[in-house]
Amino acid sequence: MIVGIPKEIKNNESRVGMTPAGVFALVKNNHTVYVQSTAGEGSGFFDKDYSEVGATILPTIEDVYAKSEMIVKVKEPIAVEYPLIKENQIVFTYFHFASSEPLTKAMIESKSICLAYETVEDNDGTLPLLTPMSEVAGRMSIQQGAKYLEKPVKGRGILLGGVPGVTPGKVLILGAGVVGVQAAKMAAGLGAHVTILDINMKRLRYVNDVLPNHVITGFSSEYSIRQHIKTHDLIVGGVLVKGGKAPKLITKDMLKEMRPGTVVVDVAVDQGGCFETTKATTHEDPTYIIDDVVHYCVANMPGAVPYTSTMALTNVTLSYILKIANLGWEQACKKDETLAKGLNIVKGEITYKELEGIFD
Ligand SMILES: NC(=O)C1=CN([C@@H]2O[C@H](COP(=O)(O)OP(=O)(O)OC[C@H]3O[C@@H](n4cnc5c(N)ncnc54)[C@H](O)[C@@H]3O)[C@@H](O)[C@H]2O)C=CC1
Numbered sequence: 001m002i003v004g005i006p007k008e009i010k011n012n013e014s015r016v017g018m019t020p021a022g023v024f025a026l027v028k029n030n031h032t033v034y035v036q037s038t039a040g041e042g043s044g045f046f047d048k049d050y051s052e053v054g055a056t057i058l059p060t061i062e063d064v065y066a067k068s069e070m071i072v073k074v075k076e077p078i079a080v081e082y083p084l085i086k087e088n089q090i091v092f093t094y095f096h097f098a099s100s101e102p103l104t105k106a107m108i109e110s111k112s113i114c115l116a117y118e119t120v121e122d123n124d125g126t127l128p129l130l131t132p133m134s135e136v137a138g139r140m141s142i143q144q145g146a147k148y149l150e151k152p153v154k155g156r157g158i159l160l161g162g163v164p165g166v167t168p169g170k171v172l173i174l175g176a177g178v179v180g181v182q183a184a185k186m187a188a189g190l191g192a193h194v195t196i197l198d199i200n201m202k203r204l205r206y207v208n209d210v211l212p213n214h215v216i217t218g219f220s221s222e223y224s225i226r227q228h229i230k231t232h233d234l235i236v237g238g239v240l241v242k243g244g245k246a247p248k249l250i251t252k253d254m255l256k257e258m259r260p261g262t263v264v265v266d267v268a269v270d271q272g273g274c275f276e277t278t279k280a281t282t283h284e285d286p287t288y289i290i291d292d293v294v295h296y297c298v299a300n301m302p303g304a305v306p307y308t309s310t311m312a313l314t315n316v317t318l319s320y321i322l323k324i325a326n327l328g329w330e331q332a333c334k335k336d337e338t339l340a341k342g343l344n345i346v347k348g349e350i351t352y353k354e355l356e357g358i359f360d
């Protein structure tokens, strides 16, 4: 198969769809790999690293899309990329369709095969291609939240860990999935007071078993959320309904219950966000303020730490990329139910249940 790796062009997105190690494996399996010039630079991989393992470097994004049967990338295509995608071309990437009607419509019109990393699902319900980026974003949410709690950027002026003789900051985490647990781990490590809420008792039991005793678990409900937001300094949104829109757990009126300078980090922004006041931001301009509450809603958080994220992503995507290249997408999906769950739009038809009728 002919596989193409374009350069990411979303704001401050420095990840790349594949490391040279991934290209090496594809070439060894007799596939042709085209890499757009400088695509890997932001992640520390140079054109010569790719050409040394057998890739051909192409000068423009148009060349890569025009010549490839399968495109392997990181982020959802943005508007300038829509016309580059061809009928029957396989596009393997994060799509997050539920948060974008224009993207959904454009991919239906393209008649391409859209395999979304974020809905590839193991039999136990876990999401193997979302997990490593949720690990990164969960950990980053505390790093970013701690920064925006500082007074010069309009936060409450609180050091999350406190100091001897002064109470630490309080972190509320919505969702005890991958993002939530990683966020809790980081916040607890800093010495913050941590509360984590979920509707899944199995997840709360897991948190209770693996995290320190000062991480408090709670059942998520409108009532419990309304109580907790009054006293917490940093609120992290990490809930997910697979492939669908995130539930709005914090409505606009609730911001009035928070203290001025509270910081909210909505990691779930890529599925529309779990705060009613969420709108996607970029690494260039990551925050905005509503009712004195600082909102951080960057939809590609791992893009800011590409050295870590590109490696973590290729670690999990490569076996699927090889399977698709070796067998073709239809056979690969027939043989592998986990991969088949990634099919969201195929040749103009929506094939993922949560997406059906979502924009009608
Ligand atoms: N902004 C960014 O750069 C990134 C965003 N994400 C996003 O973060 C979100 C979370 O991802 P994961 O942690 O991997 O998902 P996950 O599936 O591991 O965890 C989600 C958790 O939310 C819980 N949940 C669902 N409804 C709830 C409710 N009403 N109240 C409380 N909890 C509820 C579920 O029970 C589950 O435990 C996803 O939307 C994902 O796409 C992931 C990586 C990067």
Ligand SMILES: CC(=O)C(=O)O
Binding pocket: 075, 094, 096, 118, 130, 133, 134, 270, 299, 300, 301, 302, 303
């Ligand atoms: C999961 C996702 O949206 C990201 O890593 O950017």
Ligand SMILES: [Mg+2]
Binding pocket: 255, 256, 257, 258, 259, 260, 291, 292, 293
């Ligand atoms: Mg207020």
